[in-house]
Amino acid sequence: MANMKQGGHETAGQSVAPANGKLGVMVVGLGAVATTMIAGVEAVRRGLAKPIGSLTQMGTIRLGKRTESKSPLIKDFVPLADLNDVVFTGWDIFEDNVYESAAHAEVLKPEILAKLKPYLETIKPMPAVFDQFYVKRLHGTHVKTGKNKRELAEQVKADIRAFKKTVDRVVMIWCGSTEIFMEPSAVHASIENFEKGLECNDAGIASSQIYAYAALSEGVPFANGAPNLTVDVPAMIELSKRNAAPICGKDFKTGQTFMKTVLAPAFKARMLGVSGWFSTNILGNRDGEVLDDPQSFKTKEESKLGSLEYIFQPDLYPDLYKDIYHKIRINYYPPRGDEKEAWDNIDIFGWLGYPMQLKVNFLCRDSILAAPVALDLVLFLDLAKRTPDLRSIGIQEWLSFYLKSPQTAEGLYPEHDLFIQSMKLKNTLRHIMGHELITHLGLEYYD
Numbered sequence: 001m002a003n004m005k006q007g008g009h010e011t012a013g014q015s016v017a018p019a020n021g022k023l024g025v026m027v028v029g030l031g032a033v034a035t036t037m038i039a040g041v042e043a044v045r046r047g048l049a050k051p052i053g054s055l056t057q058m059g060t061i062r063l064g065k066r067t068e069s070k071s072p073l074i075k076d077f078v079p080l081a082d083l084n085d086v087v088f089t090g091w092d093i094f095e096d097n098v099y100e101s102a103a104h105a106e107v108l109k110p111e112i113l114a115k116l117k118p119y120l121e122t123i124k125p126m127p128a129v130f131d132q133f134y135v136k137r138l139h140g141t142h143v144k145t146g147k148n149k150r151e152l153a154e155q156v157k158a159d160i161r162a163f164k165k166t167v168d169r170v171v172m173i174w175c176g177s178t179e180i181f182m183e184p185s186a187v188h189a190s191i192e193n194f195e196k197g198l199e200c201n202d203a204g205i206a207s208s209q210i211y212a213y214a215a216l217s218e219g220v221p222f223a224n225g226a227p228n229l230t231v232d233v234p235a236m237i238e239l240s241k242r243n244a245a246p247i248c249g250k251d252f253k254t255g256q257t258f259m260k261t262v263l264a265p266a267f268k269a270r271m272l273g274v275s276g277w278f279s280t281n282i283l284g285n286r287d288g289e290v291l292d293d294p295q296s297f298k299t300k301e302e303s304k305l306g307s308l309e310y311i312f313q314p315d316l317y318p319d320l321y322k323d324i325y326h327k328i329r330i331n332y333y334p335p336r337g338d339e340k341e342a343w344d345n346i347d348i349f350g351w352l353g354y355p356m357q358l359k360v361n362f363l364c365r366d367s368i369l370a371a372p373v374a375l376d377l378v379l380f381l382d383l384a385k386r387t388p389d390l391r392s393i394g395i396q397e398w399l400s401f402y403l404k405s406p407q408t409a410e411g412l413y414p415e416h417d418l419f420i421q422s423m424k425l426k427n428t429l430r431h432i433m434g435h436e437l438i439t440h441l442g443l444e445y446y447d
């Protein structure tokens, strides 16, 4: 492709390999989010429903000047895998097939599940790598055994290799439970340390990291829908780069944090101050049950807390944001199932310090919001793997759009503002296709 002139820089248009053949999607944890994604993809394939909420399926991208009226669908602009070419498999600690698990999750209506039943029943989980030390509220019965964590990793690698024989490309996504809060330690500092840790069963290696290690070792991109530490450590970043297996941050940005990263940038853009932000949630699905354990809640809390601090930049704006009281609560309340309710009370202040309040009550459906995010991450990671410019850089910061905890290069602060993230994502797509970036300057219209 020809070189393109972009804002004074010569940038080579990259030739992205086409999405030929089948894309295999290996899902860790076939619970509410995963089954809603899988059933949803099948429903869309059969023309039973529309892929609402999915940027890859419904989004357009503007190319060139506003006067050119050129806005193709993203999936027509970049070579994404077609939904008809997507093949699912996965692991879970329970033996339920995807139909049974979806019925148990009670996200989708029985009528639609009944239509999809013959297909969903064919997807049966492989035995999982699981240790209750990392998820206290679950008791797994369908699990792998081995003499140490290295053997378990080898078994996951064998699963990947077997699946690879049946498809053309593979991506892995963690839709499993939230693990206990963990911090990076010496075992995560390098690939060598990590591999020694696998051998001697180091407690610093959680189940999610065994899957991620297996994926990245096999050159398979890995997305993390939970706030678990998983790939957010030097060993995994190194492995990702070495094996051209893209990674991209963690924890699907769906409900309350999605709203936060829309509202907070608006307050900041208008220089309105914030003195307090109280966020509470009630939810009654299995995720809520797992998060009822204080150690798993801590992992989620850390992930949810980060966004405001970075968006408001209190060091730059001490008068507006220095003393924010930010509090987050998640309450397990079984009657509500997957239909989570989130409340936010935001204490803001304006001209001359006069106080005001904003209340947000989001009655959402957790997995309905998360399923398209999971699908998009899978399709975009597969695209990254086929893109020379992206495949070996490790972290795909342009996918932060989808995640509560974006991952970045060392020393860079994460960008949480949803609209900056959206612009970054679309400009990355323009860049890899050799198109001019859009800066929104627009002075040329007034020449």
Ligand SMILES: NC(=O)c1ccc[n+]([C@@H]2O[C@H](COP(=O)([O-])OP(=O)(O)OC[C@H]3O[C@@H](n4cnc5c(N)ncnc54)[C@H](O)[C@@H]3O)[C@@H](O)[C@H]2O)c1
Binding pocket: 028, 029, 030, 031, 032, 033, 034, 091, 092, 093, 094, 105, 128, 129, 130, 131, 135, 138, 174, 175, 176, 177, 178, 207, 208, 225, 226, 227, 251, 252, 253, 254, 255, 285, 286, 287, 290, 365, 366, 367, 369, 370
């Ligand atoms: N739904 C949302 O809006 C949302 C948003 C952000 C993050 N998340 C995260 O996504 C994850 C999935 O959410 P969910 O609502 O589907 O939860 P869920 O409890 O319904 O599903 C999780 C599944 O993972 C399985 N599992 C746990 N550990 C495993 C292991 N080591 N190997 C294989 N399977 C394992 C569980 O048995 C369960 O079936 C959670 O961590 C949740 O915090 C969800």
